[in-house]
Amino acid sequence: MKDLDTLLATAQDAAAIGAKLMTTQAPGTVQAKGDRDYVTELDVRIQHQIRDHLARATPDIDFLGEEEGGGTIDESTDYVWALDPIDGTSNFAHGIPLCATSLALVHRGEPVVGVIIAPFLDLHYHAVKGGGAYCNGERIHASETTDLSRAIVSIGDYATGPAAAEKNERRFAVTRALAENVERVRMFGAASLDLAWVAHGRTDACVILSNKPWDMAAGVLTAQESAALVTDAHGQPYELTSRETIGTNYALTSQLKDVCGAPIYENLNPNSPPSS
Template sequence: MTSLDELLSIARDAAEIGARMMTSEAPGTVSAKGDRDYVTELDVRIQRAIQDYLHHAAPGIDFLGEEDGGGTLDDTTDYVWVLDPIDGTSNFAHGIPLCATSLALVHRGQPLIGVITAPFLDLRYHVVHGGGAYCNDKPIQCSSTTDLRRAIVSIGDYATGEGAAEKNERRFAVTRALAENVERVRMFGAASLDLAWVAEGRTDACVILSNKPWDMAAGVVTALEAGALLVDLNGSHYDLRSVETIAVAKHLGSLPLPGVTRQGD
């Protein structure tokens, strides 16, 4: 088995394939995957290019990509690459620079390596489990904010598709609770950046009421390595089987979310 350091180097090179393609190629045809859920031709091309590179650079490791039609992450699998070729596709298709290639190496449900490359922002995050988190090769850590009213909190996208109205009632309740208690609420439209920016201390927490592995795996290990607390919305310990994804700067400790009385341990 190739060492984690070598696999990190491979992952960083793979993410740069996405960065180069995002900044040099047009989105191409935009197709609907569902209600207000879209994929561009470039999403698919990037995924194929990265998958091909990984297959040759690190043979024998499984692969799960968003543009394969989704899928589940089997936490009994020894090693699997998990990729979102363009996290924030709607942003990208509209010329909004909040988008990134997000790639993780997951071992039996535990992210070991995370790489998030946001080329239009010139931000490149990388992490190896147990080795700290980095942005543009400099160490990062979550914020030291302790006052909820000084906290910037980002939230994930509102739901679309089947059951969206019911799902969004919960999202509206969370948004209202945050809006009444924190300094500002933000919606960036790219889960990997939500988590990376908690890790970097740009924001103090993020609340994402979903948990798809290609959206979360790289960002979760980045936030954890930077000292953030990760929980499900009910306050239980987070893992890739959780229903929701909440990252909070460790000094802040808790958020006023409906149904949550304590976060942390």
Template sequence: MTSSDELLTVGRLAAEEGCRLLRTAEPGKITVKDDRDFVTDLDLRIQEKVCRFLGSRTPGIGFVGEEAGQHEESDHEQPYRWILDPIDGTSNFIHGIPLCAVSLALVHNGIPVIGIIKAPFLDLEYHASAGHGAFRNDARIKVSHTNSLENAIVSIGDYAVGADAAEKNRQRFAVTTALAGRVERVRMLGSAALDLAWVADGRLDACVSMSNKPWDTAAGVLIARESGAVVTDSDGSAHSLTAEHTIAASPAIAPLLLDLIASAR
């Protein structure tokens, strides 16, 4: 197996391959995947390019991408897998909002060990490997020192669309209401990858996502953890790729935030 440093380098190069397209190409055809959920031709082009690059550099490692048709089912049985969101924040990208990113993680037996998030329109790259800290544009980053909810900026994940959206959003609205009544400000960025990266970077004090899709969260969860953030499910259990929700926060406010979410639910 290639070393962790070598795999991180390959991952960063692969993410940059995707970002070159994201910086310069048009969205192309926009297809409806589900109710108010879209995929562009560029999502597919980036995924294909990154998949091909990683396949040539790390042929023994599986690949799973958000967009259908880009991986084999056997990949799920491999201990090491790359997990890609070619454009995290596709709706933002379609509307010219720069809050979007290429998000790439390497997981081993379901645990993220390498994470890269590149936001080309913000000139930001975040990366981490397990046990070696988190970095923004190669500078070490740490989670914020905020110790009260009243001084916390907290982002919340997108509201649900598609099947059962009304039921799912009842929970999201309740959590939003609880946050609005307690924290300094609530934000919705529209990119789970940037939510987690900005908790890692201290730009946000916490993020709350009432969902957990591996391509959205795997890279950011590792980066947040390596910066010192507490990352859990909403019940306080350790976060995993199979967790129901994704909560990341500075250590001092994590228990306060989890209590607030529990009371809202």
């Protein structure tokens, strides 16, 4: 195992590049990647600069970024950086401050270093496997809410692109179930913040019916290191190959599964394409 504290410092320096560019440069040209899915000129610029920084600092570590192809992580890969240069691109392009640079180091399919910087909110999250989770240098913990009716639960974006109607049947069912049982439902539009805010106790759970390594890896580690539980829809431990990403404090785990489980399972066609 590599020196994770040294690699954390590298990740913090790299993510800070994205955070600074977000606050000092305009989005630039906005181009469509697909149905209602966009990338800004600044997304690509940030990815290039962070990738170049990491290549100089850690030339022996692979790199996977959302822009310019994306892809998957082979769980046999020793080490790979997973980057979302601007998580919440639509928010950023519209001047909504719920966006972040999210960077994780993944070791054989498991996130071991994570950094999430939301520059417009002045929030800097980081975590190292076995070392706890932090925001702006202070240790953070998941909430202690025990009653789902007092819980704030965030949900991931609704689907766009191919098979969006089928994918959204699951999302609508989960939204309806949550709306009838929790204090409030929220949609932030940035998966890294969904998970970071479960870690921070700002929210009590998040239900994201998708799983991309650049979106999730840093947030998953941050939540896990804050004593939150991250699973798939079946309650199994989260993996990079999971179809969903569900984070919650331990006290609400069974209640959340009771409320969300049936809608997820009823609307899950095993032959349908994975959510995205």
